[in-house]
Structures are given as C-alpha cells and as structure tokens.
Amino acid sequence: MSFAIDEAGWVRAAVPRPSPNFDARPEGVAPDLLVIHNISLPPEQFGGEAIAEFFQNRLDWNAHPFYEQIRDVRVSAHFLIRRDGALDQFVACASRAWHAGRSDFFGRARCNDFSIGIELEGSDTQPFTDAQYETLAALTASLVAHYRLTAIAGHSDIAPGRKTDPGPYFDWFRFKRQLDLPPEYFPYLGIDPLNA
Numbered sequence: 001m002s003f004a005i006d007e008a009g010w011v012r013a014a015v016p017r018p019s020p021n022f023d024a025r026p027e028g029v030a031p032d033l034l035v036i037h038n039i040s041l042p043p044e045q046f047g048g049e050a051i052a053e054f055f056q057n058r059l060d061w062n063a064h065p066f067y068e069q070i071r072d073v074r075v076s077a078h079f080l081i082r083r084d085g086a087l088d089q090f091v092a093c094a095s096r097a098w099h100a101g102r103s104d105f106f107g108r109a110r111c112n113d114f115s116i117g118i119e120l121e122g123s124d125t126q127p128f129t130d131a132q133y134e135t136l137a138a139l140t141a142s143l144v145a146h147y148r149l150t151a152i153a154g155h156s157d158i159a160p161g162r163k164t165d166p167g168p169y170f171d172w173f174r175f176k177r178q179l180d181l182p183p184e185y186f187p188y189l190g191i192d193p194l195n196a
Helices: 050-055 065-070 130-147 172-178
Strands: 022-024 033-039 079-081 087-089 095-097 115-121 151-154
Touching: 033 130, 050 079, 079 130, 115 130, 130 172
Parallel strands: 033 115, 033 151, 079 115
Antiparallel strands: 022 095, 079 087
C-alpha cells in the first residue's frame, strides 16, 4: 500500500476534513520530521466524530464533562489514523499544523515549523490495532519519499515531561521493522529524552 500525495500535500486516499487551525510554515522551511501522537475523545473512548470536531473547532463542549478542560484549545494535526486504519487529513502537509506545541528536536525549537503530525486514535493505556500500524507504515513511507523526511519521533520525545504520547503501548520496534529505513531515522530509540 502507498499513498499518492498532491502538490499541496493532500493525500488523495485520505478523507479530507479541513481544519482552520493551521498557518504557513516559515519561508524556506520544508518538513523533515515526522511526529507521532495519540488522541482519544472523550479520553479512553474510541469512535465517533469528536476528534474531527475538536480539530475543526466544532466540538460540543456540553457533550462530555472532560470537554470543558479543552474548551479554549485550538489544535490540529495533519493526519488521524482511526482504530480501523481509516485515514483522515486535516491540514495540507505544505502548511503548519498545530500539533507539537512547545517542543525541541535536538536543539531545534518550534517543531511545528518543520514537522508533519500524525495522530493515532488511541491512548497511553491500550495497544494500537494492526490496521493502524499498517496505515501508519504505508503513510510514513509515502511521506518520507515525497518530502525526504529524515527523522521520526514521538510527541513525548520532543516535549518530554509535558507530553507522554504516543505512549508505552506504541511499539516502536514493530513500526521500525515495517519500514525500510536506516536506524538514524529513529534517533530516540533507546534514549530517554528527559536525560538526552
């Protein structure tokens, strides 16, 4: 499986769900880092449209008590991979999605400027599905080839102490085995980012 990507950075096989939460990358900056996250809304619950509604600023704040905690948050990611492996896209890869927040990749701050963000529908307490790994591997291979990405990291790697995703149930070694990429694409494997 591979994913065709158009000139603006929209994946043709993804369901387009445009988010208003994006802006332009700095002039002359192209993405070279892939950041993997997890998200579930409400927490630990899967399915439904809450994640898409959140990224599109359409979430019904009264639908669940947790939502009051994120009422003023404006975020997005380029992609969401659902539990069944289905792929949604919220922001074109040529644009800057708001997924990383305060972050640092080996001395390079503001990771949103130079990264592509993929959210996996999931949590820190449950394994991800086979379908998600298959879609993630295929999407990653396509993005690496199209944009010449040079590294892959978790949100917890670039925002240690602040973020924990994709969490302990994300199998980095399984993901790495699915890709034909050299080890330098995974600079945090075997490194504790809090002590790096």
